[in-house]
Each structure stands twice: as structure tokens, then as C-alpha cells.
Amino acid sequence: MTDLSKIRNFSIIAHIDHGKSTLADRLLEACGAVDSRDMADQILDSMDLERERGITIKARAVQLTYQADDGEVYDLNLIDTPGHVDFHYEVSRSLAACEGAVLVVDASQGVEAQTLANTFLASDAGLEIVPVINKIDLPSARPQEVKAEIEDILAIPAEDAPEISAKNGINIRAVLERIVKDVPPPKGDRDAPLRALVFDSQYDSYRGVIVYVRVMEGTVRPGMEIRMMSTGATYKAVEVGTMNPLGLTPRDSLGAGEVGYLTASIKTVSDTRVGDTVTGAERPAAEPLPGYRAVQPMVYSGVYPADGAKYQDLRDALEKLKLNDASMCYEPESSLALGFGFRCGFLGLLHMEIIQERLEREYNLDLITTAPNVVYRVTKLNGEVVMVDNPLNYPDPMEIQLAEEPFVKASLIAPQEYVGAIMDLCTNRRGEFKNMVYLDERRVELHYEMPLNEIIYDFFDALKSRTRGYGSLDYELIGYRPSRLVKLDILLNGDIVDALSFILFADNAYPRARKICEKLKENIPRAQFEIPVQAAIGGKIIARETIKALRKDVLAKCYGGDITRKKKLLEKQKEGKKRMRTFGTVSVPSEAFMAVLKLDDD
Amino acid sequence: MPILGRRDKTPLGIYIHVPFCRSKCQYCDFYSLTTKDDRLIDRFVDAICAHIRETGPLAPGYRVDTVYFGGGTPSYFGADGMATILTAARRAFDVASDAEITFEANPDSISDKLLRRLRGEGFNRVSLGVQNDNDELLRRLGRPHNYAQVLTAVQRIRRAGYRNLSLDLMYGLPGQTLAAWQETLTHVLNLAPEHMSCYALKVEPGTPLYDYKDLCNIPNDDVQADMYLSAVDILKEHGYRQYEISNFARKGMVSKHNLKYWMGGEYLGFGPDASSDFAGKRFKVVRDLHAYIDGIKRHGPVLEEVQEIPIRERAGEYLMTRLRTTGGIEREEYEKQYLLPFDPLEEALFRCRDHALAAKSSEGRWRLTPEGFLVSNSIISDLLLIQDQSTPLARRR
Numbered sequence: 001m002t003d004l005s006k007i008r009n010f011s012i013i014a015h016i017d018h019g020k021s022t023l024a025d026r027l028l029e030a031c032g033a034v035d036s037r038d039m040a041d042q043i044l045d046s047m048d049l050e051r052e053r054g055i056t057i058k059a060r061a062v063q064l065t066y067q068a069d070d071g072e073v074y075d076l077n078l079i080d081t082p083g084h085v086d087f088h089y090e091v092s093r094s095l096a097a098c099e100g101a102v103l104v105v106d107a108s109q110g111v112e113a114q115t116l117a118n119t120f121l122a123s124d125a126g127l128e129i130v131p132v133i134n135k136i137d138l139p140s141a142r143p144q145e146v147k148a149e150i151e152d153i154l155a156i157p158a159e160d161a162p163e164i165s166a167k168n169g170i171n172i173r174a175v176l177e178r179i180v181k182d183v184p185p186p187k188g189d190r191d192a193p194l195r196a197l198v199f200d201s202q203y204d205s206y207r208g209v210i211v212y213v214r215v216m217e218g219t220v221r222p223g224m225e226i227r228m229m230s231t232g233a234t235y236k237a238v239e240v241g242t243m244n245p246l247g248l249t250p251r252d253s254l255g256a257g258e259v260g261y262l263t264a265s266i267k268t269v270s271d272t273r274v275g276d277t278v279t280g281a282e283r284p285a286a287e288p289l290p291g292y293r294a295v296q297p298m299v300y301s302g303v304y305p306a307d308g309a310k311y312q313d314l315r316d317a318l319e320k321l322k323l324n325d326a327s328m329c330y331e332p333e334s335s336l337a338l339g340f341g342f343r344c345g346f347l348g349l350l351h352m353e354i355i356q357e358r359l360e361r362e363y364n365l366d367l368i369t370t371a372p373n374v375v376y377r378v379t380k381l382n383g384e385v386v387m388v389d390n391p392l393n394y395p396d397p398m399e400i401q402l403a404e405e406p407f408v409k410a411s412l413i414a415p416q417e418y419v420g421a422i423m424d425l426c427t428n429r430r431g432e433f434k435n436m437v438y439l440d441e442r443r444v445e446l447h448y449e450m451p452l453n454e455i456i457y458d459f460f461d462a463l464k465s466r467t468r469g470y471g472s473l474d475y476e477l478i479g480y481r482p483s484r485l486v487k488l489d490i491l492l493n494g495d496i497v498d499a500l501s502f503i504l505f506a507d508n509a510y511p512r513a514r515k516i517c518e519k520l521k522e523n524i525p526r527a528q529f530e531i532p533v534q535a536a537i538g539g540k541i542i543a544r545e546t547i548k549a550l551r552k553d554v555l556a557k558c559y560g561g562d563i564t565r566k567k568k569l570l571e572k573q574k575e576g577k578k579r580m581r582t583f584g585t586v587s588v589p590s591e592a593f594m595a596v597l598k599l600d601d602d
Numbered sequence: 603m604p605i606l607g608r609r610d611k612t613p614l615g616i617y618i619h620v621p622f623c624r625s626k627c628q629y630c631d632f633y634s635l636t637t638k639d640d641r642l643i644d645r646f647v648d649a650i651c652a653h654i655r656e657t658g659p660l661a662p663g664y665r666v667d668t669v670y671f672g673g674g675t676p677s678y679f680g681a682d683g684m685a686t687i688l689t690a691a692r693r694a695f696d697v698a699s700d701a702e703i704t705f706e707a708n709p710d711s712i713s714d715k716l717l718r719r720l721r722g723e724g725f726n727r728v729s730l731g732v733q734n735d736n737d738e739l740l741r742r743l744g745r746p747h748n749y750a751q752v753l754t755a756v757q758r759i760r761r762a763g764y765r766n767l768s769l770d771l772m773y774g775l776p777g778q779t780l781a782a783w784q785e786t787l788t789h790v791l792n793l794a795p796e797h798m799s800c801y802a803l804k805v806e807p808g809t810p811l812y813d814y815k816d817l818c819n820i821p822n823d824d825v826q827a828d829m830y831l832s833a834v835d836i837l838k839e840h841g842y843r844q845y846e847i848s849n850f851a852r853k854g855m856v857s858k859h860n861l862k863y864w865m866g867g868e869y870l871g872f873g874p875d876a877s878s879d880f881a882g883k884r885f886k887v888v889r890d891l892h893a894y895i896d897g898i899k900r901h902g903p904v905l906e907e908v909q910e911i912p913i914r915e916r917a918g919e920y921l922m923t924r925l926r927t928t929g930g931i932e933r934e935e936y937e938k939q940y941l942l943p944f945d946p947l948e949e950a951l952f953r954c955r956d957h958a959l960a961a962k963s964s965e966g967r968w969r970l971t972p973e974g975f976l977v978s979n980s981i982i983s984d985l986l987l988i989q990d991q992s993t994p995l996a997r998r999r
């Protein structure tokens with residue numbers, strides 16, 4: 001076991017795209033943790049999807065061995081955190097395992113919404129914050145101003161913050177030195193009863209669940225009986241060790257202050273709740289560690305196999321995904337239009353897209369996803385309160401006493417010239433202006449309270465385009481508020497397609513209905529006959545488009561008896577139709593379900 | 603397959619692919635070469651005759667009732683070669699005395715001499731490529747003739763004693779309007795052919811036209827649909843009955859050969875890129891003249907894509923090909939041959955009928971209307987999907 005004074009546990013926090021994962025790569029390199037031939041960009045982001053999109057989805061932890069300028073060798077435990085607002089929760093649970101946080105701020109962008117939000121999270125968790133100015137080699141870098149911003153806005157001394165370029169490896173050692181000097185070493189009695197905080201877990205088909213822990217007190221060794229304090233389940237620890245960038249290194253023990261993993265032949269990730277405390281079965285701790293807030297899906301959507309016969313495959317895939325992503329939830333549902341599928345809960349739209357993409361890529365499934373929705377709270381006349389996560393279950397308007405929708409507190413930061421554009425956008429999205437703060441002479445932070453429903457679809461894209469990419473957003477849930485809600489139904493050829501129904505704010509119904517009809521018209525192929533596309537509220541049609549009948553789709557010449565080509569063409573057409581969903585007499589390609597979500601054209 | 607009676611022979615069609623043209627048309631993707639040297643022609647004739655001689659003994663129970671020389675441009679290839687090949691076919695197969703024997707011709711390569719020679723050999727039907735009556739348009743399409751040559755050619759064909767003449771026209775041509783098309787059609791009908799084929803221009807990848815298809819003002823689908831429907835009307839007024847999507851004939855003058863393709867008849871193809879459907883198998887000759895000649899000479903393989911077609915697939919072919927014809931499809935015929943239920947298909951056909959895309963005759967035969975033919979790919983692919991998902995009758999019992 002490493003002496004406590006030689007351990008530093010830290011994470012890196014930043015606004016998205018400020019260079020967090022790149023800095024992590026450089027720290028790894030600087031500590032010789034990875035051979036340069038094994039070095040891939042964003043090495044901690046092991047999912048293909050993470051590398052492709054340049055984002056971190058899962059928190060990862062890794063141990064670095066660093067010989068500091070004082071001649072001592074330190075164990076630096078780095079816990080990487082996701083940057084996107086959807087994964088707020090992953091950030092908070094990573095922070096609880098650390099004593100310090102490296103705050104990366106882009107030298108030209110300066111402080112942004114998530115810089116603020118993550119810094120507050122970190123300081124609330126009592127972490128020492130080590131500011132670092134990144135991308136110093138860009139022509140637009142303005143390190144002095146950005147340092148002043150950090151001091152003014154975040155009240156963190158930044159006078160001598162290292163000025164670095166993670167991309168080009170400039171001044172990386174200065175960051176490591178600062179971590180050693182400024183981040184306090186962990187405390188904890190290694191002889192006390194075991195208390196280890198679970199901050200992540202992952203399923204491995206050979207070892208079962210790998211539980212990532214930060215040991216707060218006591219020591220855990222292989223062979224020891226351990227107990228999960230929230231469930232009371234006991235296991236025998238099989239292996240403990242530390243994480244290095246390319247795999248796991250088993251050790252004899254893991255003591256207070258250390259970050260590592262343990263395996264105990266645990267079969268499913270759901271047996272290991274993130275935030276739970278692991279203790280010894282023989283000598284249990286009296287109290288668990290303070291847990292963190294439970295993860296709460298914010299967005300729900302129906303996920304169906306494009307080919308109804310693949311239901312079982314989808315179920316298996318969801319089960320496996322859930323092993324590695326405790327923040328997702330799902331339960332079976334069925335739709336008249338789409339057959340059997342699942343209602344899945346996600347942290348946000350990005351999370352939803354990622355899960356979908358993983359299901360399609362890693363499990364080779366073709367999916368149809370229905371419009372995402374938030375959870376509405378409806379109080380019926382008889383006093384019963386129902387949480388509606390599926391438009392199909394929305395009660396009859398005649399039975400409703402009170403309908404409420406979730407609201408968030410949104411914080412938006414942008415250069416002042418975009419204030420008008422942002423105010424416009426937020427007002428359109430039913431935002432209620434709270435206040436506006438000048439962060440410095442250039443930039444302002446606006447606070448709005450607005451319905452979550454208005455943010456989940458395409459708010460972030462709209463914000464980015466209206467602020468030429470300078471606007472940033474962070475939000476948190478503040479509770480339910482009464483609202484005027486209606487259920488909008490879509491009819492194809494006169495029949496309601498239940499999978500296309502959704503709930504929205506009454507005043508938005510007309511414009512939304514029109515746009516959805518237009519989108520469906522674009523996305524549904526012409527059929528042999530005219531198809532009316534209608535939107536209705538409670539039986540009253542409020543918008544209509546018509547998909548004209550197909551005029552010509554024929555092979556005029558079938559020559560010389562070569563019908564093989566014709567056969568291939570028709571077979572292909574048939575296969576295409578197989579992948580469409582037929583509602584009554586109308587075939588709808590799966591893309592149409594997603595297309596109706598992307599309605600903001602400006 | 604029909605069951606052979608003691609004396610009845612199964613009808614068979616023979617197709618000869620002649621891969622030579624004077625020039626390549628802008629839209630054409632058929633296999634043909636514009637080189638024509640006498641040595642190559644001789645080697646081709648030798649190869650195809652050898653191929654016919656080898657194949658004949660494999661078809662003892664068959665009587666050939668149609669022979670069709672297509673291409674390419676058989677008239678440009680010349681009467682000698684065609685006569686030699688037809689003679690080989692007569693020797694190797696039992697060719698019926700009243701067989702329909704067709705050759706394709708272009709107006710620029712049709713002489714009195716050629717016509718008389720071939721008439722003497724037993725050819726009795728000519729399919730003449732006209733395509734349009736506008737010389738400028740013909741030139742732009744890369745056709746090797748003008749409309750005056752068409753008029754002369756028709757006179758010569760009649761003079762030589764052919765009583766079965768088919769003219770090919772195309773619509774949906776660059777810059778063509780609905781009015782111009784109607785005029786062309788009326789104009790050409792003055793030549794009083796027994797048979798008409800009207801094909802929509804199809805722009806195929808790899809053809810010269812494909813590269814400038816977006817620049818040459820090809821009429822859109824709506825206009826082409828109108829052109830098609832008006833052609834059906836005009837032809838009907840002039841006494842031509844539609845019997846297939848693109849084919850029309852005076853009474854009794856349908857192309858027996860082409861009907862085989864759509865009615866599940868058997869045929870053997872000779873020459874490069876020729877297709878066959880024979881004895882339960884579909885196969886194709888290699889699409890390369892030299893490979894064909896060498897293959898035949900060395901008794902090596904010349905066939906590609908030889909496929910035994912399972913009955914389930916035949917059931918699909920039945921829908922695909924029969925629904926191209928006005929004869930259409932019928933319950934008993936379908937259920938008996940393929941042991942699949944007709945009900946689910948009929949349900950879809952009733953829906954088509956509601957939109958005037960299909961019609962049911964008093965004898966219970968379902969056919970597509972001209973409007974239905976226009977969207978036949980869409981209808982047939984629907985039916986194929988329904989067929990895929992249907993449970994065989996036998997399994998239900």
C-alpha cells in the first residue's frame with residue numbers, strides 16, 4: 001500500500017471541448033503510463049463512439065506513477081469525467097472520490113456554463129481546484145484575461161495557473177507538479193472498518209462486475225467477505241487492484257486513500273449501485289458514506305425493433321447495455337403501430353442517441369425510436385397522481401384536475417452581442433427570465449426557468465447556431481409546475497398512429513402540428529394512392545398535408561427474357577418495405593420517426 | 603412444368619443474341635460491339651452454330667414454336683449469318699413449320715435483298731427500331747437513321763411479304779412534350795404495323811446519356827405517366843390491344859416469343875449475354891463475345907448464374923411476370939401450382955381496385971389497369987412481401 005502522503009486523487013473538469021481528454025492523454029504520457037506506440041487519442045475513452053464524437057461518456061479511472069521535482073514518487077489517481085450536461089451525474093459521483101480537481105479552461109473561450117457548473121459541483125464536494133489554462137498556443141489565446149475571469153467569476157486564485165497546450169504537450173509537467181503540491185493527500189485510517197465508495201462499475205464477461213471504488217477507510221484484500229451496505233448482499237472479494245491505462249493490475253490490498261477496483265463474482269451491475277458503500281462483512285462500518293443523489297432519467301422514448309421478430313434480440317441487448325450503464329432504464333411496452341418494444345429512460349437526448357447508436361452498432365439492430373418526452377405529473381379529479389412517461393398513458397382530459405411538467409433552471413453564457421438572440425430563443429421556448437449577470441465586460445450569464453420539454457429536443461443546437469457556437473448551456477431540474485398540456489395525435493390515411501402521439505404545451509400545438517405533418521410528408525414515400533397526413537387534438541384535426549400518389553414506378557422494358565435484373569430490383573424494393581412499418585395501408589420508414597423530432601429549421 | 607403426353611411436345615422459344623451494331627445509341631446498355639470484321643463474324647457464327655448443335659440433343663421433348671433474333675442489330679449483322687444460324691437451329695431442334703421467326707432491324711440496314719433472302723429462309727416477323735419521328739431527336743439519341751429511312755424500310759418490309767411488323771417507339775425522351783409524343787404516335791400508326799412496343803426511356807448507369815441526364819430536359823415522372831396513359835388510349839382507338847405493360851397488338855398479332863418471358867414459358871438463349879429458362883433452371887451466357895467464342899471452341903464453360911429456381915421463387919416470378927400482362931393472375935392457377943394462399947394477395951388487390959389500379963374479370967382473373975402498370979413495381983413488391991409472409995396451404999391442413 002502506498003503511503004497516504006504519496007497519493008493524490010483528482011479529476012479533471014472542464015466545459016465540453018476545452019481539452020479535458022487531451023490533457024488526460026498527455027498526463028498519461030508524461031508519467032510513462034503508456035508507450036507511445038500504444039498511444040491513441042483520448043485513450044481513456046475506450047468506446048469507439050467516444051473517440052468518434054470526441055466526447056467522454058463513461059467516467060474512467062486510471063493510476064499514474066509520477067516522480068515529482070521533490071524526488072518523491074507519487075501515485076496519482078485520475079478520474080476522467082464526461083463533459084456533456086447530460087452526464088452531470090457521472091461528474092458528481094467521480095468528484096466524490098477525489099480530493100482535488102484540475103479545472104481546464106480554454107485560453108480563448110474562457111469561462112463557460114459548464115465551467116461554472118462543474119466548478120460549483122467540485123467546490124461543493126470540498127475539492128481543491130487547480131486551474132489550468134489550455135490551448136495557449138492558439139493565436140486567439142488570451143491567458144491573462146481568462147485568468148482574471150477565473151478569479152472574478154469563480155473566485156479561484158489563478159495568478160500562477162499553468163499555461164499549457166495539451167494538444168502540443170506544452171508545460172504538462174507543470175500541471176503534474178501543481179497536482180502534487182496543491183491537491184491535499186487523502187486521509188483515512190487503514191485499520192478502521194472498511195468503507196469504500198462505489199463510483200462506477202463495469203461488466204466483464206470473465207470476471208463478472210468490476211466495481212470501481214475509492215477506499216475511504218480500512219483496507220480490502222482478496223478473500224475478504226464484503227457487504228454492499230445498501231442491499232446487504234455479501235460477496236467474497238476475488239481480486240483487488242489498480243487501473244492502468246491498458247488494463248487492470250491486481251494488488252495484495254487496497255487501503256484507505258487509494259482508488260482501485262475489486263471483483264467478487266458479482267453477476268449484474270444492478271447489484272452494485274453507484275454511490276453505495278462497500279464494507280467488511282465481519283467487521284462492518286457503522287454508517288455508510290454519504291450517498292449521492294440517485295440518478296433520475298429525464299427523457300423517455302419508445303425503442304422498437306424495426307423488424308418485429310427481433311424483439312428478443314433487443315431485450316438481450318438492453319440487458320447487456322444496462323450492465324454497463326446504470327443510468328439507463330427500460331421496461332416493456334407495446335404499441336398498436338410498432339408492436340412490442342421498450343420504454344427507455346435516458347439522462348438526456350445525447351444519452352438517448354448514444355444508447356441507440358450503441359444498440360445499432362454493437363448489437364446490430366435496426367431500431368425505431370419514438371419522439372422523446374419528459375415525465376409529466378398528472379393529478380386526476382379523483383385525487384390520484386400519475387407520472388406519465390408515455391403519451392399513450394396520458395389520461396383523458398376530462399379526468400384531469402392538474403397537469404404539471406418538469407422545469408429546469410437554465411444558465412446560459414455568451415458574449416453580450418448574443419443576448420438578444422438568446423432571449424428570443426428562450427422566450428420562444430417558454431423560458432421565464434430570472435436575471436442576467438455580466439461575468440466581465442464581454443460576457444453575460446443569463447438565468448432562465450423553463451420547461452425541460454423545451455430543452456430536450458434541439459435547444460442546444462438552436463443555441464449554438466444563434467450564438468455562432470459561443471453560447472453555452474447548463475441546467476438542473478427544479479421541480480414540477482402546472483402547465484396547459486395537450487396530447488397531439490397523428491393520423492395517417494385517417495388512422496391514428498399511436499407511436500407518433502406526444503404531449504406538448506397547448507399553445508405550441510398548432511405550429512408543431514403543421515411542422516410535423518410537413519416532415520412526415522417529406523419522409524414517407526409516395527404510395528400507390530394519396531395519403532392524408534393529419535394532426536389532431538382530441539379528435540379535432542388541426543393540421544393536414546397530403547402525400548401525393550406515386551405516378552410512375554415501372555420497368556418498361558423486360559428484354560430478352562432476362563428477368564433476373566427485374567427480380568433483383570423488386571426483391572430489393574420488397575426488402576425495403578419489410579423494414580418499414582405498415583400502419584393500415586401506409587408504410588412508414590423508420591427514419592420518419594426520428595425526422596419528426598428535428599423540427600427547428602432556423 | 604406441363605406433363606408430357608405421348609405425342610405432345612413442350613413448346614420452346616429460341617433467342618439468338620447478335621452483338622453487333624453500326625453505332626452505339628446514347629441510352630443503350632445491351633451487349634453489342636461496333637466492331638465488325640468478317641473474320642470475327644465468321645468465328646461468331648461458327649461458335650453459335652456449335653453451341654446450338656451441342657444443345658439440341660438436350661431438348662428431345664420440345665418443339666420450337668418461336669425463334670427471335672435480337673441484339674444488337676441483326677439486320678446490320680447481315681442475312682448470311684442469320685440464315686446460317688437459323689439453319690443450324692432447324693437441324694438441331696424440332697422447329698415447327700408455323701413457328702414465329704422474328705428478327706430485329708434498324709431502318710438504315712435493311713435492303714430489299716436482305717428482306718427477301720430472310721423471308722425465303724422462313725423469317726416471318728420484323729421488329730423495327732423507330733423510336734421517334736423527329737430527325738433532330740434521333741440524331742441526339744445517337745440513332746443511325748432518320749425518319750425518311752423508316753418510311754422506306756416499312757415499304758420494303760411490306761414489299762418483301764412480311765405480314766407481321768412491329769415498330770418500337772420510345773417516350774420520355776429529352777425535350778419531348780406530351781403533345782409531341784401524341785403526334786409522333788399518331789404519325790407512326792399511319793404505317794399500320796401489326797404490333798407496337800412503346801418503352802419509357804430508362805437512363806442506365808454506364809451509358810453516355812447517364813452522364814448528362816440532368817442537363818437534357820428529360821420529362822418528369824408525372825409527364826411520363828401522362829405520356830404512357832395517352833399512348834394506351836391512342837393505341838386502343840387505333841385498334842391495338844394492350845397485352846403487356848409496353849406491348850400492343852392487333853388481334854392475334856401478339857409476340858408469341860415475348861409472351862413466353864411473361865407467361866413462364868421455356869426458352870433457350872444463344873450468343874453472348876443471352877438468357878435462358880429451361881428445364882427448371884435459369885442461366886445466362888457470358889457477356890463477352892471473345893469469351894463466348896473461346897469457350898465454345900474449347901468446350902469450356904460459357905454459362906453464368908446457372909440457377910435452379912425453387913418453387914417458392916417461381917411463385918414470386920409468377921407475380922412479377924404475369925402481372926406485366928393483361929392476362930394477369932388467377933386464384934386456382936396460383937394455388938394449384940405454388941400451394942400458397944391467394945387470399946392475402948387478393949386482399950391487397952382489392953385495395954388496388956379501390957384506387958382503380960387493378961381490375962378483376964368475370965372469370966376471376968386479376969390484372970393491373972394502365973394506371974396500375976405505371977406503379978407496378980410498387981404493387982408487385984407489396985404482393986411479394988405478402989407472399990413471403992404467407993403460410994403454405996399444405997401446412998395449414
